[in-house]
Amino acid sequence: MAAKVGVGLLGLGTVGGGVASILQSPGERHPLVNELELIRVAVRDLNRPRPVVLDESLLTTDPSAVIQDPAVDVVVEVIGGLEPARSLILQAIAAGKSVVTANKAVIARHGQEIAEAAAAAGVYVLIEAAVGGGIPIIEPLKQSLGGNRINRVSGIINGTTNYILTRMAEEGAAYDAVLKDAQDLGYAEADPAADVDGLDAADKIAILATLAFGGSVERAAVPTEGISGLQGVDVDYANQLGYGVKLLAVAERMAASGDPLPLSLRVQPTLVPKDHPLAGVNGVNNAILVEGDPIGRVMFYGPGAGAGPTASAVVADILNIAGIRQASDGPGKVDPLLAAGSWRPCALVESGDIRQRHYVRFKTKDAPGVIGNVGGCFGQRKVSIQSIVQFNASDAGAEIVVITHEVSQRQMDEALQAIQALPEVLGLAAHLGCLQGDK
Ligand code: HSE
Numbered sequence: 545m546a547a548k549v550g551v552g553l554l555g556l557g558t559v560g561g562g563v564a565s566i567l568q569s570p571g572e573r574h575p576l577v578n579e580l581e582l583i584r585v586a587v588r589d590l591n592r593p594r595p596v597v598l599d600e601s602l603l604t605t606d607p608s609a610v611i612q613d614p615a616v617d618v619v620v621e622v623i624g625g626l627e628p629a630r631s632l633i634l635q636a637i638a639a640g641k642s643v644v645t646a647n648k649a650v651i652a653r654h655g656q657e658i659a660e661a662a663a664a665a666g667v668y669v670l671i672e673a674a675v676g677g678g679i680p681i682i683e684p685l686k687q688s689l690g691g692n693r694i695n696r697v698s699g700i701i702n703g704t705t706n707y708i709l710t711r712m713a714e715e716g717a718a719y720d721a722v723l724k725d726a727q728d729l730g731y732a733e734a735d736p737a738a739d740v741d742g743l744d745a746a747d748k749i750a751i752l753a754t755l756a757f758g759g760s761v762e763r764a765a766v767p768t769e770g771i772s773g774l775q776g777v778d779v780d781y782a783n784q785l786g787y788g789v790k791l792l793a794v795a796e797r798m799a800a801s802g803d804p805l806p807l808s809l810r811v812q813p814t815l816v817p818k819d820h821p822l823a824g825v826n827g828v829n830n831a832i833l834v835e836g837d838p839i840g841r842v843m844f845y846g847p848g849a850g851a852g853p854t855a856s857a858v859v860a861d862i863l864n865i866a867g868i869r870q871a872s873d874g875p876g877k878v879d880p881l882l883a884a885g886s887w888r889p890c891a892l893v894e895s896g897d898i899r900q901r902h903y904v905r906f907k908t909k910d911a912p913g914v915i916g917n918v919g920g921c922f923g924q925r926k927v928s929i930q931s932i933v934q935f936n937a938s939d940a941g942a943e944i945v946v947i948t949h950e951v952s953q954r955q956m957d958e959a960l961q962a963i964q965a966l967p968e969v970l971g972l973a974a975h976l977g978c979l980q981g982d983k
Contacts, residue, residue, distance in 0.1 A: 549866040550583040552616035552641075554607050554632055555623040558730040559646050559673065560585070561595025562855025563620060568596070576863050579870070584610040595851070611636045618865050620858060621645040622673075624734065630654050633669065637661045642869075644861040646673035646854055649738075652747035656760045656887055668868075668883055670861035675748040676701060676830045678853025679846040680860065685755040685834070686882070692836030694756040696796040699832035700825050701748040703849030704732045704739035705771050705791040710826040713779055713788065731828055731849040742770035742791060742811040749793035749809055752832070757797065757805055759890035767895050769812040778905060778974045781935060781945050787815035787903075788823050792977060798897070804889035808898045814977035815903045815947070822979070896954035901930065901978035903947050906963065907970040910942040914968045918944055921966070925959040927951045941970060947978055 551567065553560050564585070570577040585598065586607040604610065611619055611632065619636035621643060623629045630650045636643050637658070645651065651658070651671050662669045672682045685694075700706050704726045711717040711725075723740070726732045731739075738744045746768040753761050771791055779789050792814035798806040816823045821843050825831040830848025835841050847853040864882060908914050915932060922929055928949040935943045948956070963969055 548579050548581040549862075549869055550613070550615040550617045551580055551862060552583055552610035552613060552619045553585040554610060554619065554621045554629075556585055556587045556594060556596075556598075557622065557624075558595065558851045559622040559854045559858065560620075562851035563622065563858050564596045564598060566855055566859050574863060576866055576870075577859065580862060580866060583615045584613050586610045607632050608635065611639050611641060616641060617869060618862050619643050620862065621647055622858065623647075624649070626650055626653070630658075633658055634661055637665050637667055637669070640665060640667060642668040642670070642865045644670050644673070644858055644865070646671075646858060648674040648744065648747040648751060652750040652763045655751065655754060659883070659887070663878070663883060666878055668865055668878060670864060670882070671751070672861045673854045673857035675751055676832055676844065676857075677703060677828075677846070677848040677850060678856045679830055679832065679844045679848065680857070681752070681832050681844045682755065683860075683864075683882075684844065685752065689834060689836060689839065689842075692839050694797070694834060694836040696794070696835040697749070697752045697756045697832060698792060698794040698796075698822075699830065700790050700822060701752075701793050701830050701832060701848065702739055702742075702745040702791055703828040703830055703847070704736065705742075705745070706825065706830065706848070707731060707828045708740070709771060709774075709779075709789060709791065712776070713783070714826075726828075729828070730851050740770045740772045742768040745791060745793045745811045749795050749811060753795035753807060753809055753890070756795065756834070757807060757890055759805065759888040761807060761809060761890050761892060765892045766809045766811065767898070768810075771813055774813050774976075775974060778903070778976065781905065782815045782903065782976075785815075785931065785933070785945070785947065786818050787978070788818060789813055789976065790816050790822060790825070792816070792822070792979070794900075798893050804891035806893050807890050808893050810898055810900075810977070812977045814979055816979045817981040819981055820979055896952060896957070898953045899950050901948055901950050901980060902956050903945070903974070903976040903978045904960065904972060905974040906944045906946075907973050908942050908944055909968045909970065910938065911968040914942070914966075915944060917966050917968065918946065918963055921962040922946070922948070922959050925955050925962070927955050927959045943973070950980070
């Protein structure tokens with residue numbers, strides 16, 4: 545029988561603890577889990593309480609000792625953050641080890657460098673846990689959907705913000721208290737700003753775009769807005785108009801082909817019609833909707849964060865590498881479906897060219913003709929209105945909520961500028977995206 549596959553773990557936090565738990569209790573899982581052996585574990589502090597009971601002799605504070613251990617075949621990086629994680633991944637590749645990582649921040653920024661190093665060394669870097677927690681989405685995009693031309697990938701890909709938005713909408717819970725719960729449950733990043741400001745979702749949509757469209761995108765250029773500026777009144781108005789509000793990430797092709805291929809990416813709070821498949825995605829769950837030709841639409845749904853789901857994805861990747869290793873009895877040529885193969889130039893379109901529907905709320909004087917004037921400004925810029933509603937009219941003023949049909953950001957910005965110059969308009973109080981209904 546082939547030798548066991550040695551696993552070295554860099555990090556023993558929420559996800560690392562989950563991985564160690566699975567490896568320590570292989571019963572009733574895939575038989576290959578029995579062939580995985582946890583060899584060494586790098587931790588920051590030997591005296592910290594651990595999420596899982598481990599033989600102390602496995603522990604070291606030196607990550608290089610894990611990477612260089614000859615019994616370690618697969619290095620699992622679950623430290624998070626950019627450095628030293630990136631350098632350790634490259635060090636493992638240089639040592640001829642395949643790597644499994646949940647690190648979306650590193651992969652979104654340095655994915656091409658890492659994939660090229662892995663290809664040169666004939667090893668794998670697998671990232672199933674980097675997006676969507678326990679949802680299998682990376683390998684389906686790389687393999688199962690390979691016969692499709694992908695047109696759009698969109699979804700809810702941050703568990704923390706979806707958990708917060710759901711509890712605020714369902715219970716009217718206070719933002720700070722719900723964020724604390726998300727941290728206690730192991731959903732939130734070490735710096736929760738990465739979740740609530742949309743940065744984690746932007747990392748993930750950049751990775752999904754790379755896989756869907758076959759080329760790396762500039763992470764820093766992804767327009768990103770989180771939920772910290774979202775006001776309860778807009779969630780309430782959206783609800784009255786038949787929508788929920790979700791932090792949505794979108795990557796779409798803007799042309800059939802091109803060199804570079806033009807893509808539109810964005811992360812922003814977005815109204816989702818209640819009949820849309822993404823509307824029922826609540827709590828820590830994530831969902832990713834992939835639209836391609838000829839498949840049409842497929843949706844991947846499940847828990848998007850937390851120790852167990854993320855560890856499930858990490859172990860899936862270790863099993864992939866272990867299976868290939870046992871079949872070939874050692875590293876060598878890589879399977880082109882499992883490796884990150886081709887890189888072609890892709891370019892993000894200017895933000896003014898991003899097209900979508902919009903939700904806007906204006907504070908206005910309660911004056912005759914104000915709705916007509918607002919509507920006129922939109923019409924002059926060829927922004928077609930789907931609905932316009934006045935809320936809360938009183939002596940103190942009124943609120944006008946407009947939902948548009950799909951327009952470019954440029955048209956929308958021009959119309960908003962003209963509207964804000966109207967004397968009866970006191971200000972633009974909210975501006976969110978809005979998805980098309982599903983019927
Ligand atoms: N903080 C992330 C989330 C963890 O809430 O989705 C999973 O990547």
